[in-house]
Amino acid sequence: GESVGLHLPTLSVQEGDNSIINCAYSNSASDYFIWYKQESGKGPQFIIDIRSNMDKRQGQRVTVLLNKTVKHLSLQIAATQPGDSAVYFCADPSDTGNQFYFGTGTSLTVIP
Amino acid sequence: EPEVTQTPSHQVTQMGQEVILRCVPISNHLYFYWYRQILGQKVEFLVSFYNNEISEKSEIFDDQFSVERPDGSNFTLKIRSTKLEDSAMYFCASTETGRNNSPLHFGNGTRLTVT
Numbered sequence: 001g002e003s004v005g006l007h008l009p010t011l012s013v014q015e016g017d018n019s020i021i022n023c024a025y026s027n028s029a030s031d032y033f034i035w036y037k038q039e040s041g042k043g044p045q046f047i048i049d050i051r052s053n054m055d056k057r058q059g060q061r062v063t064v065l066l067n068k069t070v071k072h073l074s075l076q077i078a079a080t081q082p083g084d085s086a087v088y089f090c091a092d093p094s095d096t097g098n099q100f101y102f103g104t105g106t107s108l109t110v111i112p
Numbered sequence: 113e114p115e116v117t118q119t120p121s122h123q124v125t126q127m128g129q130e131v132i133l134r135c136v137p138i139s140n141h142l143y144f145y146w147y148r149q150i151l152g153q154k155v156e157f158l159v160s161f162y163n164n165e166i167s168e169k170s171e172i173f174d175d176q177f178s179v180e181r182p183d184g185s186n187f188t189l190k191i192r193s194t195k196l197e198d199s200a201m202y203f204c205a206s207t208e209t210g211r212n213n214s215p216l217h218f219g220n221g222t223r224l225t226v227t
Binding site: 032034036041042043044045046049089091094096098099100101102103104105 | 116145147153154155156157160167168170203205213215216217218219220221
């Protein structure tokens with residue numbers, strides 16, 4: 001069954017503030033996680049991924065943190081901009097590796 | 113940057129009609145997928161495809177659905193007899209190595225409206 005879910009369906013932040021989007025997973029064997037951004041009318045866009053042998057990975061203005069002890073994943077967006085407004089999904093592969101499970105998504109709204 | 117392309121962007125069809133949704137995955141990718149997203153809901157897996165055969169399919173992917181890679185570049189999803197509940201965004205995705213090694217890259221989807 002599905003293994004990922006998100007804590008909050010919506011998040012509003014002021015432009016320039018940092019955003020934190022959370023995700024929980026249930027399969028302790030999950031070893032790879034991906035964050036996607038989906039803007040209205042578009043497909044999910046890859047943001048950043050992390051493997052279970054890492055606790056943290058940084059990209060451009062984004063950081064993903066992985067806490068395997070509590071099976072929790074977060075996406076931090078620094079200095080949030082209006083263009084960051086979108087729905088954010090976490091995903092992880094199934095045990096077979098033949099598909100990815102997606103969470104329900106968090107809708108981020110950036111207030112100018 | 114290479115991207116997955118899907119056509120058409122919007123397809124309107126009558127219930128019971130056949131539709132074919134088309135995708136051109138990224139050229140060096142070997143694993144192909146179809147997902148769908150009903151408005152406001154999560155992205156749901158339909159089928160994965162590798163080496164010219166289905167790797168895995170979900171319960172949604174019943175015998176009304178089929179996939180094909182008719183040539184070296186296209187990957188299609190056919191729905192034989194559409195139902196109202198098939199109305200959704202259909203996303204094609206591809207990945208280079210599959211299985212826990214690389215992320216899916218998605219197209220911008222085909223919005224299917226069944227009337």
